[in-house]
Amino acid sequence: MSQEPEKILGGEICRETLDLLAGRVATLAGTDREVFLYPHVRADADALGSCLAMQEILRQIGVRSRVIAEESTDEVISFVNTDGAVMGVCGYDEFPLERQAMAIALDNSGGSRLGKRMGMYDSAPERWIIDHHIPDQPDESPHIWRDTAAAACCEMLTRLGIYWQNHFPQLQINADCANILMMGLLTDTGRFLYANTTSGSFQTAAYLVEHGARVADLNLCMYDALTETQMRLRGLVFQRVTSLCGGRIMIDIVTCNEMREYKASEDDLSGVASELRRVSGVELAVMLREVELGKYRASVRSDDGGAARRLALRFGGGGHAAAAGFSLWAESPEDCLEQVKAAATEEMSCAPEHESP
Numbered sequence: 001m002s003q004e005p006e007k008i009l010g011g012e013i014c015r016e017t018l019d020l021l022a023g024r025v026a027t028l029a030g031t032d033r034e035v036f037l038y039p040h041v042r043a044d045a046d047a048l049g050s051c052l053a054m055q056e057i058l059r060q061i062g063v064r065s066r067v068i069a070e071e072s073t074d075e076v077i078s079f080v081n082t083d084g085a086v087m088g089v090c091g092y093d094e095f096p097l098e099r100q101a102m103a104i105a106l107d108n109s110g111g112s113r114l115g116k117r118m119g120m121y122d123s124a125p126e127r128w129i130i131d132h133h134i135p136d137q138p139d140e141s142p143h144i145w146r147d148t149a150a151a152a153c154c155e156m157l158t159r160l161g162i163y164w165q166n167h168f169p170q171l172q173i174n175a176d177c178a179n180i181l182m183m184g185l186l187t188d189t190g191r192f193l194y195a196n197t198t199s200g201s202f203q204t205a206a207y208l209v210e211h212g213a214r215v216a217d218l219n220l221c222m223y224d225a226l227t228e229t230q231m232r233l234r235g236l237v238f239q240r241v242t243s244l245c246g247g248r249i250m251i252d253i254v255t256c257n258e259m260r261e262y263k264a265s266e267d268d269l270s271g272v273a274s275e276l277r278r279v280s281g282v283e284l285a286v287m288l289r290e291v292e293l294g295k296y297r298a299s300v301r302s303d304d305g306g307a308a309r310r311l312a313l314r315f316g317g318g319g320h321a322a323a324a325g326f327s328l329w330a331e332s333p334e335d336c337l338e339q340v341k342a343a344a345t346e347e348m349s350c351a352p353e354h355e356s357p
């Protein structure tokens with residue numbers, strides 16, 4: 001056992017936790033008891049990728065599992081439209097809960113990040129968390145593997161897959177699995193350009209490419225294929241975005257009416273906050289969206305100094321240092337914008353009157 005690595009692909013593993021989890025899932029092999037896998041609400045490529053990778057790993061060791069996404073199957077599947085990499089994503093309302101022997105929250109730590117599925121997760125006889133987000137409170141359970149230094153949950157799952165070969169010799173990261181893990185890694189690192197990208201991210205990428213990840217295909221399907229709707233919506237936002245604090249803050253809001261007018265869906269705004277952050281001098285970018293009457297959602301980006309997360313925390317949200325989000329209620333889009341502008345300028349310690357244009 002002295003050959004066991006402490007580090008895999010430049011990232012740490014928590015051997016005790018992974019040994020414990022391996023032992024627990026092994027007891028389910030060959031039975032009809034299942035592991036239910038929970039991505040966070042509005043599952044992104046990292047949340048979904050880590051669930052699908054875990055599902056494939058469990059399949060190889062003879063353990064039944066299912067991915068329980070908050071969103072409809074159609075929405076989720078269109079998101080991972082990567083040539084046969086989908087391994088059974090399902091809706092949340094149609095499952096035999098009595099089969100749930102274990103629940104694993106991936107890329108989230110349960111609670112409100114599970115939305116309507118919270119009760120379902122909490123009802124599991126055994127609950128686990130594999131996450132790379134900063135926790136709201138200190139972790140106490142032995143059933144949590146958290147690595148806030150990991151750029152993506154998919155990075156952690158790659159290490160888990162390699163480490164578990166000690167427990168399950170038949171286990172291998174096959175091409176579909178590698179591709180789906182790479183999808184999450186690409187997304188959460190902004191294609192290896194965000195501040196969270198480490199040498200470990202590149203080592204993970206190299207490993208995944210060796211095992212069949214198709215980087216060019218993923219790039220084409222996930223990034224280069226901007227729809228006309230997305231392009232026009234960006235045009236709207238880029239034209240009118242408000243610049244505050246002498247250009248250190250950029251903020252805009254898109255209303256339900258505008259979303260309808262542009263025939264846009266929620267996904268069409270994803271990435272816009274990051275693009276606003278690219279403007280030179282911008283330290284904090286906020287993209288607001290009216291979700292329904294009175295309810296708004298914010299996507300926030302900053303550098304890894306943590307302004308994005310601090311702004312999100314002011315509104316009861318959370319996330320990573322440089323990429324965070326929150327929801328809020330306001331009387332009108334104008335009111336929402338004013339509230340967030342005030343908080344953002346306070347966060348950046350600058351006077352709100354320096355507004356342009």
Ligand SMILES: [Mn+2]
Pocket residue numbers: 046047107132151152153188
């Ligand atoms: Mn993630």
